[in-house]
Structures are given as C-alpha cells and as structure tokens.
Amino acid sequence: MEGERGLLPDRIVLPDGFQPEGIAIGPGPVAFFGSRATGAVYRADLRSGEGKVISSGPGTPSLGMKTRGRKLFVAGGTGGDARVVDTRTGRVLKSYALTEKPSFVNDVVLTRHSAWFTDSTNPVLYRVPLRGHGRVKTVPLSGDIAYADGINANGIVAVRGGSSLLVVQSNTGKLFKVDSRTGVAKEVDLHGESLANGDGLLLEGRTLYAVQNRLNSVAVVKLNGEATEGRVVERLTDPRFDIPTTVARFGDRLYLPNARFGTPPTPETPYDVIAIRAR
Numbered sequence: 372m373e374g375e376r377g378l379l380p381d382r383i384v385l386p387d388g389f390q391p392e393g394i395a396i397g398p399g400p401v402a403f404f405g406s407r408a409t410g411a412v413y414r415a416d417l418r419s420g421e422g423k424v425i426s427s428g429p430g431t432p433s434l435g436m437k438t439r440g441r442k443l444f445v446a447g448g449t450g451g452d453a454r455v456v457d458t459r460t461g462r463v464l465k466s467y468a469l470t471e472k473p474s475f476v477n478d479v480v481l482t483r484h485s486a487w488f489t490d491s492t493n494p495v496l497y498r499v500p501l502r503g504h505g506r507v508k509t510v511p512l513s514g515d516i517a518y519a520d521g522i523n524a525n526g527i528v529a530v531r532g533g534s535s536l537l538v539v540q541s542n543t544g545k546l547f548k549v550d551s552r553t554g555v556a557k558e559v560d561l562h563g564e565s566l567a568n569g570d571g572l573l574l575e576g577r578t579l580y581a582v583q584n585r586l587n588s589v590a591v592v593k594l595n596g597e598a599t600e601g602r603v604v605e606r607l608t609d610p611r612f613d614i615p616t617t618v619a620r621f622g623d624r625l626y627l628p629n630a631r632f633g634t635p636p637t638p639e640t641p642y643d644v645i646a647i648r649a650r
Contacts, residue, residue: 379624380420382611383644385413390636391628391644393436395443396619403443403458404628404644405433408636412443412456415644417621425461435478435526435571435617437486444486446476453479453488453499467507469497478526478571482533487551489524489538496536496554516540516547516556526572526581526617530598537598539569539581546581548598560600566590571617573625578650580618582627587612589625591650611645625649
C-alpha cells in the first residue's frame with residue numbers, strides 16, 4: 372500500500388511460498404530477505420516495493436543476514452554453514468562450513484573484524500574473520516546461559532565495538548551479554564520482564580528492539596550504559612503482524628518479515644513484509 376504524499380510503501384509483497392525469515396537493509400533503500408525453505412535471497416526496492424529473487428539458494432535455509440557494502444552475510448540454519456552473497460548479482464562469493472554437527476545457525480552480526488553467528492542447537496558462537504584467510508573459530512558459551520529443548524541462542528547484536536555481544540535466548544526469554552573473547556555469558560537484568568519467543572534484535576544506541584515472534588510484538592528495551600540491565604518501556608505491535616521474525620531499519624521505519632509459522636506452507640501461501648514507525 373502506497374502511503375500519502377509519496378511515502379514509502381508500508382507493505383512489501385514477497386513471492387508466494389517464499390517462507391521469509393531474515394532481513395538486511397542497505398546500503399541505500401534496498402532490502403534483502405532470505406527464504407527458510409530454499410535459501411533463496413529476494414532483493415526489494417523500498418521506494419517502490421518491487422523486487423526479484425537474486426539468488427536461488429542452496430536448498431537449505433537463509434536465516435539471519437547483514438550487509439556490508441556489496442556483501443550479504445547469511446546464516447545457513449540447518450545447513451550448518453554461512454554464506455557471503457554479492458548483493459547485486461546474487462552470486463555466492465564464499466561459503467563457510469561452521470560445523471558438521473546437527474545445528475541451527477540462526478543469526479549474524481558484523482563487527483569491525485568479524486562476523487558472529489549464533490547456533491540455536493549447540494551452545495557456541497562462530498566467528499568468521501572478515502579479512503584475510505583466517506579460520507572459522509568456534510567459541511563455546513558458558514556462564515549464565517544454559518541450553519534446553521527448543522530454540523536457544525537466536526538474535527545477536529554487538530556492543531562496545533564488538534568486545535561484547537547481546538544474545539537473546541528464545542525458549543527462556545532471557546537476554547545475555549557475552550564476552551566475545553571468552554564466551555562467558557552474563558544475564559542482563561530485565562527487572563522481571565521476559566523476551567520470550569525472542570528472535571531478531573536491532574540495537575540503536577541504548578535502545579534495543581527485540582522481536583517476539585509468536586507474540587506478534589517488538590519489545591523496546593532501554594539499556595544502561597554497560598548493557599548489564601534494561602527496562603522494557605514499550606511493546607510495538609500491528610494488526611498486520613503474522614509472526615514476524617526479525618527487524619531492520621530504514622529512515623523512520625522498522626521493517627519486519629511475516630514468517631507465518633502458524634500457517635501450513637504451500638507453494639501458493641502468500642508472504643509479506645510490514646513497515647511500522649520506529650520509536
């Protein structure tokens with residue numbers, strides 16, 4: 372739907388049967404979406420809402436994603452891998468086998484020197500160097516975080532230049548600050564609040580947006596300077612939400628793909644992306 376006075380569309384229609392999960396925006400008014408079914412990558416123009424599939428995918432998921440320049444970094448879900456995709460051509464520039472174990476490589480954040488990936492099945496983070504020919508490093512998680520049945524470590528963002536990482540654990544609703552050097556996780560004090568079903572994260576200054584997928588809401592968390600505690604000051608929702616998974620920002624809008632986990636997927640199932648006003 373086109374807004375008044377030439378505003379950007381507040382809804383982007385994805386291909387039927389696409390089954391979106393991840394989103395990345397930029398550089399510029401361009402968004403990328405990954406398919407959890409095939410690993411395809413769809414590129415959309417945020418000004419017109421139109422787009423196309425630029426990469427057909429490997430047949431395994433494309434979940435969390437981030438861009439830097441012309442490179443799109445993609446978490447490979449059950450494929451146990453990570454990929455770097457050219458944002459213009461869709462060509463896979465590089466692929467990393469992160470683990471040979473059963474895994475669910477779920478989300479990614481980029482720091483100055485590294486790409487960090489979460490694994491919702493195994494209590495580890497994976498560090499992929501952005502320059503040179505360094506090897507993938509597996510960093511075991513320890514401290515306050517304890518893995519259990521279901522989806523564990525999910526969304527991830529960087530604080531303090533990447534010396535620490537914030538990770539949400541979906542099945543417990545807890546948020547952790549992780550030392551990126553040691554993997555030691557300290558629970559962030561949310562003053563009795565929960566981020567249950569926490570999925571994608573977006574950090575802007577001290578404001579953390581945490582998507583709570585099956586709750587159809589986005590928790591707005593105000594963090595202290597050390598990111599050791601936070602308070603949920605608001606929860607954003609929209610009647611058009613249908614289990615959104617993650618969030619990215621362009622201008623004054625937040626964009627969230629509707630994963631529709633509660634709808635049995637078929638090749639004809641419609642999917643879309645919803646834009647709401649940021650806080």
